[in-house]
Amino acid sequence: MNPTPATAEIPGYLAGTWKADPVHSQIAFSVRLLVIGKTRGRFAAHDITLITDEDPLRSSVTATIDLASIDTGNEKRDNHLRAADCLDVDKCPTMSYRSTGIRQSGDVWAVDGDLTLHGVTRQVPLTLKVKGFSSDQRGGQRAGFSATAEINRRDFGIDTGGVALSNKVSISLEIQAVLQR
Template sequence: MSPAPATAAIPGYLAGTWKADPAHCRISFSLRFLTLGTERGRFTDCDATIVTREEPQRSALTATIDVASIDTGNEKRDTHLRSADYLDAENHPTMSYRSTGIHPSGDGWTVDGDLTLHGVTRQVPLAVEVNGFGPGASGAQQAAFFATADIDRRDFGITARTDGGGVLVGYKVSISLVIQAVLQK
């Protein structure tokens, strides 16, 4: 008996080109701060396209994020994070992600891909859950995804420290993405 096709495990799965709906997307991050607590933030401006194929493993994802759209709820901190000490938004205004492969993993999927941040490109896998496919409130076909990844900011040349040499902001950055996308005609 041959295994069921991967699409059978994704109710309502549709092949097509999907654009992220900015009103229903959240790209957030968290990291240690002063080794005392966790700081959280998000990026408010992103553009993502997901192309689902009949065979999900052949699907693709591209995304671009405006790093100046960082929002931690503290404008002074946001300004510092946009500076050359961290994201250097003036010289590196966007970060981007481009998938290079997709495969089933446990109860979900792993999207392998290249993240370009701060002018440096590194491979970063995303652990992805497909939340579903179906008609949204407007009647348009929508797809919803949740993804997570961890990166080390030093891998991207972001190495800022305090004047005393201690770490002000942790090196490990946990990223989560909640993406709702609309099927394009």
């Protein structure tokens, strides 16, 4: 493979199909509460597939997140977030993301894609950092990625929380993926 300008900047870049290692990956969020603090949480169960193309700009990602796996460290709050007036996990058990394109501007990568949450689909770009590619202790290959995004919960029909809870929700992903053979 002759490296493209984009792959030349990513040491060890490998084309292939990758699955996120659930033990070494995290999907987290934070939302401002009462203007003075933040509530943080994560989704413990997810299925993420990344396809890295010979040309990184033709790569793609799909993700499905189990909304019932929400964990904020407070069982009462988690149960409220799962309820019908918030995430409504009985009716909408998952959130999904499907990339529609990848862009690069200097050192900054962006993944364009569609996020479906609470039965509503909106375009949500991710700011991406490629952490690298390397061999693991078992002879396999691993890749690391970080991504961030911000959504407005009301864009997805989630209006609970009143004025105490910010509309903006920050999302961060730390993904360690394993090359599939």
